[in-house]
Amino acid sequence: MARIKDVAAQAGVSVATVSRVLNDSPSVTEETRSRVYAAMTALNYVPNAVARSLRTEATRTLGLIIGDILNPFFTELARAVEDGAREAGYTVVIGNADERADQQDHYVRTLLEQRVDGLLICPTAEVTPLIEEVARGGRPLVFLDRTLPGLDVPSVRADGTEAIRRLAGHLRALGHRRVAFISGPGTLSTGRERTRAFLMAAAETGLEVPPEYVRVGDFRAGSGQALTAALLDLPEPPEVIFLGDNLMALGALDEIRKRGLRIPGDIGLASFDDVPWFSHTDPPVTAISQPTAELGRGAVRVLLDILGGRRADSVVLPAHLVVRESCGEARPHARPPDGHDRTPDGHPDTPDGHEVRPDGHGDTPDAVVGRGTA
Amino acid sequence: MARIKDVAAQAGVSVATVSRVLNDSPSVTEETRSRVYAAMTALNYVPNAVARSLRTEATRTLGLIIGDILNPFFTELARAVEDGAREAGYTVVIGNADERADQQDHYVRTLLEQRVDGLLICPTAEVTPLIEEVARGGRPLVFLDRTLPGLDVPSVRADGTEAIRRLAGHLRALGHRRVAFISGPGTLSTGRERTRAFLMAAAETGLEVPPEYVRVGDFRAGSGQALTAALLDLPEPPEVIFLGDNLMALGALDEIRKRGLRIPGDIGLASFDDVPWFSHTDPPVTAISQPTAELGRGAVRVLLDILGGRRADSVVLPAHLVVRESCGEARPHARPPDGHDRTPDGHPDTPDGHEVRPDGHGDTPDAVVGRGTA
DNA sequence: TACCCTCATGAAATCGATTACATGGAGGAC
DNA sequence: GTCCTCCATGTAATCGATTTCATGAGGGTA
Numbered sequence: 001m002a003r004i005k006d007v008a009a010q011a012g013v014s015v016a017t018v019s020r021v022l023n024d025s026p027s028v029t030e031e032t033r034s035r036v037y038a039a040m041t042a043l044n045y046v047p048n049a050v051a052r053s054l055r056t057e058a059t060r061t062l063g064l065i066i067g068d069i070l071n072p073f074f075t076e077l078a079r080a081v082e083d084g085a086r087e088a089g090y091t092v093v094i095g096n097a098d099e100r101a102d103q104q105d106h107y108v109r110t111l112l113e114q115r116v117d118g119l120l121i122c123p124t125a126e127v128t129p130l131i132e133e134v135a136r137g138g139r140p141l142v143f144l145d146r147t148l149p150g151l152d153v154p155s156v157r158a159d160g161t162e163a164i165r166r167l168a169g170h171l172r173a174l175g176h177r178r179v180a181f182i183s184g185p186g187t188l189s190t191g192r193e194r195t196r197a198f199l200m201a202a203a204e205t206g207l208e209v210p211p212e213y214v215r216v217g218d219f220r221a222g223s224g225q226a227l228t229a230a231l232l233d234l235p236e237p238p239e240v241i242f243l244g245d246n247l248m249a250l251g252a253l254d255e256i257r258k259r260g261l262r263i264p265g266d267i268g269l270a271s272f273d274d275v276p277w278f279s280h281t282d283p284p285v286t287a288i289s290q291p292t293a294e295l296g297r298g299a300v301r302v303l304l305d306i307l308g309g310r311r312a313d314s315v316v317l318p319a320h321l322v323v324r325e326s327c328g329e330a331r332p333h334a335r336p337p338d339g340h341d342r343t344p345d346g347h348p349d350t351p352d353g354h355e356v357r358p359d360g361h362g363d364t365p366d367a368v369v370g371r372g373t374a
Numbered sequence: 375m376a377r378i379k380d381v382a383a384q385a386g387v388s389v390a391t392v393s394r395v396l397n398d399s400p401s402v403t404e405e406t407r408s409r410v411y412a413a414m415t416a417l418n419y420v421p422n423a424v425a426r427s428l429r430t431e432a433t434r435t436l437g438l439i440i441g442d443i444l445n446p447f448f449t450e451l452a453r454a455v456e457d458g459a460r461e462a463g464y465t466v467v468i469g470n471a472d473e474r475a476d477q478q479d480h481y482v483r484t485l486l487e488q489r490v491d492g493l494l495i496c497p498t499a500e501v502t503p504l505i506e507e508v509a510r511g512g513r514p515l516v517f518l519d520r521t522l523p524g525l526d527v528p529s530v531r532a533d534g535t536e537a538i539r540r541l542a543g544h545l546r547a548l549g550h551r552r553v554a555f556i557s558g559p560g561t562l563s564t565g566r567e568r569t570r571a572f573l574m575a576a577a578e579t580g581l582e583v584p585p586e587y588v589r590v591g592d593f594r595a596g597s598g599q600a601l602t603a604a605l606l607d608l609p610e611p612p613e614v615i616f617l618g619d620n621l622m623a624l625g626a627l628d629e630i631r632k633r634g635l636r637i638p639g640d641i642g643l644a645s646f647d648d649v650p651w652f653s654h655t656d657p658p659v660t661a662i663s664q665p666t667a668e669l670g671r672g673a674v675r676v677l678l679d680i681l682g683g684r685r686a687d688s689v690v691l692p693a694h695l696v697v698r699e700s701c702g703e704a705r706p707h708a709r710p711p712d713g714h715d716r717t718p719d720g721h722p723d724t725p726d727g728h729e730v731r732p733d734g735h736g737d738t739p740d741a742v743v744g745r746g747t748a
Numbered sequence: 749t750a751c752c753c754t755c756a757t758g759a760a761a762t763c764g765a766t767t768a769c770a771t772g773g774a775g776g777a778c
Numbered sequence: 779g780t781c782c783t784c785c786a787t788g789t790a791a792t793c794g795a796t797t798t799c800a801t802g803a804g805g806g807t808a
Contacts, residue, residue, distance in 0.1 A: 003794055014758045019796055027756060044507065049487040050433065051794035053424045054763050069453045072446070079443045082470060091484060093467055096456055110465060113423040133418065253654050277649075280627050282656030377764060388788045393766060401786060425764035428793050 002043035011039035022047055053115065061091045062303065063111035064120045065104055067146070068220065069096040071247050072275045073292065074122065077145065080296025081120060088304055090117070099218065101125035108134060118303045120144050126187050127151065140306045144299045147189045154312045156299040157189075158290040160272060160319040161197040167270055167288065167321050168201035171240055174328045176268060177206075180213035180238035182227045182248055191216070194244050194272060213238055217248050224248025228255040232267070240268030240327055246275045249285065264328040274322055284324035291317045376417035385413035396421055427489065435465045436677065437485035438494045439478055441520070442594065443470040445621050446649045447666065448496065451519065454670025455494060462678055464491070473592065475499035482508060492677045494518050500561050501525065514680045518673045521563045528686045530673040531563075532664040534646060534693040535571040541644060541662065541695050542575035545614055548702045550642060551580075554587035554612035556601045556622055565590070568618050568646060587612055591622050598622025602629040606641065614642030614701055620649045623659065638702040648696055658698035665691045 004022075008015045013032060020028050021036040028036075039045070053059045064081050066074040078094055085092045093116060095107030104124045108131065111119060118140035123131065127148050134141055135151040143155035171179055181198045184191030195214065202209045212234060217223035224243055228251065231238055243249040249271035261267050263283055271278070274289035298315045306312045378396075382389045387406060394402050395410040402410075413419070427433045438455050440448040452468055459466045467490060469481030478498040482505065485493060492514035497505065501522050508515055509525040517529035545553055555572045558565030569588065576583045586608060591597035598617055602625065605612055617623040623645035635641050637657055645652070648663035672689045680686045 004796095005794080015795080016758060016760095016797080017756085020757090023796080029756065032756080044511075046483070046486045048428075048489060048794055050424055050427045050489050051763090052796075054422075054428050054765085054794080055796045057763075059424065069449065069456070075443065075449045079470065082443070091467065091488070093465065096453065109420070112420045114465070115422060115424050137418075250650065250654070257654070275651075276624065277651040277655070280624070280631070280656065281651070281654045378766095379764080389765080390767075390789080391787060394787090397766080403786065406786080422764055425793090426766075428764080428795085429766045431793075 002045045003048070004045075006043055007036065007039045007045050010043060011035045057115075058117055059115050060089060061093055061114065061116045062118050062120060062300070063093050063095065063107070063114070063116035064144075065095040065097055065107050065111075065122060065124075067097055067122045067124055068099050068247075069094075071219070071245070073246060073273050073290070074145075076292040077122075077296045080293040081144075081300055083293075084297040084300035088300065090300075090304075097122075097124040099124050099220065101128055104128070105130045112139075118142070118307055120299050120303060122146050123148050124188075140303060142299050142303045142306070142312070145190065145295065149189075154302055154306075154314045156295055156302055156315045157317075158295060158319045159316050160194060160288055160290070161200075163288040163319040163321045164194065164197040164272075165201040165204065167242065167286070168198075168205040168207055170286070170321065170323060171268070171270075171327055172205045172207060174268075176239045176327070177208050178213070178236070178238045179207045179209060179240045179242060180215070180231050181209070181242045181244070182215045182217050182224060182231075182252070183244045184217060184219045184248075186216060188219075191219070191244065198242065217244065219245045219247060221247045221251035221254070224251025225255045226251075228252040232256075232259065232261075237267070240264075240270065243269070243271045246271055246273035246278075246287075249273070249278075249287075253281065263326050268327040270327055272319075279324065281326075283326050285326045286324045287322050288319050289322050290319045376419045377422070378419075380417055381410065381413045381419050384417060385409045431489075432491055433489050434463060435467055435488070435490045436492050436494060436674070437467050437469065437481070437488070437490035438518075439469040439471055439481050439485075439496060439498075441471055441496045441498055442473050442621075443468075445593070445619070447620060447647050447664065448519075450666040451496075451670045454667040455518075455674055457667075458671035458674035462674065464674075464678075471496075471498040473498050473594065475502055478502070479504045486513075492516070492681055494673050494677060496520050497522050498562075514677060516673050516677045516680070516686070519564065519669065523563075528676055528680075528688045530669055530676055530689040531691075532669060532693045533690050534568060534662055534664070535574075537662040537693040537695045538568065538571040538646075539575040539578065541616065541660070542572075542579040542581055544660070544695065544697060545642070545644075545701055546579045546581060548642075550613045550701070551582050552587070552610070552612045553581045553583060553614045553616060554589070554605050555583070555616045555618070556589045556591050556598060556605075556626070557618045558591060558593045558622075560590060562593075565593070565618065572616065591618065593619045593621060595621045595625035595628070598625025599629045600625075602626040606630075606633065606635075611641070614638075614644065617643070617645045620645055620647035620652075620661075623647075623652075623661075627655065627659075637700050642701040644701055646693075653698065655700075657700050659700045660698045661696050662693050663696050664693045 004015050004018050008018045011018065013036060017028065017032060018036055021033050062085050064078060066078055068074055082092045093111060093114065095111065097104035097107065101124055105128055119134065120142050122145045123143060127150065131148065132151065135153050141153050143153055145157055147155040147157060179202065181195065183195040186192055199209065213231070215227040215230065217227050224247065228241060231241055241252060243252050249269065252269060256263060256267060256269070263269055270286045272288045274287040278285040278287050294317055302312050302315065378389050378392050382392045385392065387410060391402065391406060392410055395407050436459050438452060440452055442448055456466050467485060467488065469485065471478035471481065475498055479502055493508070494516050496519045497517060501524065505522065506525065509527050515527050517527055519531050521529040521531060553576065555569065557569040560566055573583065587605070589601040589604065591601050598621065602615060605615055615626060617626050623643065626643060630637060630641060630643070637643055643659060645659055645661045648661040652659040652661050668691055676686050676689065
């Protein structure tokens with residue numbers, strides 16, 4: 001493979017000049033420049049980013065560690081991160097923690113060895129010694145989606161409190177009283193926050209939530225299914241089950257379908273996270289939609305701010321309730337022959353403040369910014 | 375950041391010795407080894423993979439270029455590739471071509487600059503000059519899912535011919551005659567092969583497929599929706615529409631739902647690609663399932679074979695028909711109170727040879743191997 | 749013509765690891 | 779006691795780029 005030295009020889013110049021051409025230095029004659037370009041194409045020269053990085057101490061690469069690559073929320077997030085990074089000329093290396101702290105740490109180590117310029121982490125557990133070391137070491141680091149307490153690391157995440165409050169109101173308005181919540185692990189900030197928000201909203205709204213109605217899953221399909229089964233087997237099962245993320249909702253759908261129960265007639269269902277196919281299930285699922293794209297791009301922006309030596313603020317974006325039919329929204333029996341059978345589209349904010357959106361595509365929420373982490 | 379030189383000083387040895395410890399060389403005293411380890415932890419030493427790669431000419435990194443990161447088929451594929459690579463001690467850098475040849479080439483260039491040890495590419499278009507150069511240059515390269523003609527590059531892909539034949543039989547058995555196909559671009563091997571397989575199967579089975587029933591989409595939701603609309607607007611619309619991939623099926627569902635048509639009563643639907651949520655749509659979608667995990671891990675294995683200097687064979691794995699309800703399978707009107715409302719689970723191969731699988735989870739198919747590409 | 753300034757270019761050090769080769773001490777054989 | 783061997787360790791070259799500093803040609807001015 002051709003090296004810069006070969007290009008220099010072919011063009012009859014020094015390696016320094018070739019390097020200047022590579023880096024668009026202004027102090028190169030137009031004539032020399034074109035001779036160098038000619039040599040590069042003649043030799044099929046591909047600059048060696050490894051050598052460049054060794055010298056410049058920069059890889060123009062960002063590391064992203066997500067919780068679970070099979071979770072569409074994280075893949076959407078990853079896509080947004082990639083988009084933002086590419087626009088800024090960065091490559092992204094993705095690590096899949098598979099919701100395991102050891103695997104998360106494995107990727108942190110690998111990415112540090114690879115000398116990524118900065119890290120975006122969706123932390124999978126509580127503070128590990130390695131994460132703490134990275135944070136204290138002052139390495140460019142941003143938490144995404146989830147945060148860790150006690151570290152001075154900016155974070156970019158969504159806040160579902162208001163959306164959950166609206167969901168509670170929606171359920172109450174439909175006449176439901178007994179609502180269960182299957183949350184995520186208490187070791188994750190998202191798990192804790194959603195539980196707290198749900199309990200608060202339930203109390204405010206007057207929903208009945210006995211202790212056995214609050215279960216802790218692991219944000220994966222299996223636990224959603226198992227815990228749904230447990231709830232359905234209670235002497236007095238809930239009228240509605242609210243799932244803490246889209247994978248557990250998938251598991252819940254499996255369990256409900258397996259039992260031959262009808263939604264929302266026999267059991268109502270709602271989910272945190274909105275995914276494209278929620279509008280195609282039987283029936284479409286009422287969900288809380290996170291501004292995934294804005295989260296991903298926002299996190300890249302914050303990280304690039306740190307890399308650029310600018311001040312980095314944490315970002316909190318609101319999540320939105322998307323009402324569909326899975327909690328008992330009226331479903332017309334006769335469909336009009338010519339078109340929509342539900343509320344028409346086009347950002348219709350209903351009087352009680354939530355969004356009725358049969359198609360599941362989002363709008364751009366406004367950002368709430370604050371300094372550092374709690 | 376601590377360098378190998380600092381560790382050497384701290385441990386009172388030379389850098390060569392530290393390097394030997396890093397690389398598990400046997401010729402280091404146990405006592406020296408532990409002194410070096412102590413120094414490394416004391417200094418929080420993280421080896422610099424950039425410097426190592428420059429010297430060893432190996433990055434232990436594989437490049438993967440997928441067609442579209444929003445397509446669950448490709449994200450599943452990516453996950454399988456990552457799993458396989460991690461087990462072998464490799465990191466994967468993913469590039470998202472977004473189904474655009476220029477973006478694909480952009481990532482090829484970037485990955486070459488990063489000196490990945492090998493490339494896995496799901497080619498997004500016909501042979502570009504860059505791809506040809508890479509192939510001719512003898513760089514470790516494997517095509518995944520899609521292939522390109524005329525290049526001596528091994529490929530790992532699924533063959534849907536038999537599954538499509540079974541789908542045709544299934545449709546015929548249900549009494550359908552007029553079946554339309556929305557294919558992928560003719561520039562992609564998968565688009566061409568699926569069209570050819572469908573036309574062959576239709577002819578064999580006695581389905582009516584006038585030219586206006588065969589449309590060419592781009593494997594993305596938008597085209598699935600638009601082309602479904604076009605088919606439904608025909609003077610004599612088809613009884614069933616078969617979509618060439620899961621994203622176009624999503625678009626078709628959107629269009630059908632928008633028009634208030636019922637599936638399968640008003641229009642039947644089937645899809646190439648199976649995704650987890652197809653069993654939760656209204657109604658569950660009959661689909662052709664590709665052995666995604668085996669494809670991804672198989673491709674890594676082939677690439678590692680090339681890297682290890684072993685002979686590399688192309689791999690072709692069969693796809694499977696998964697019958698659900700969207701083409702007219704009988705749906706019970708009364709559900710039993712205690713459980714399943716459809717065919718029971720457990721790998722039931724029905725007499726006519728296809729799999730009836732309400733849950734959408736797969737089995738391991740047998741591999742068909744052959745030398746090189748066509 | 750002499751002097752100085754500008755600017756394009758080149759020579760060589762450098763980044764942090766690996767590794768071929770050199771070295772020296774311990775131990776065994778005679 | 780001498781010599782040879784083996785083996786743990788050290789010295790220094792190397793990978794391919796960037797970058798600092800030196801250099802010399804060319805041009806403008808007095």
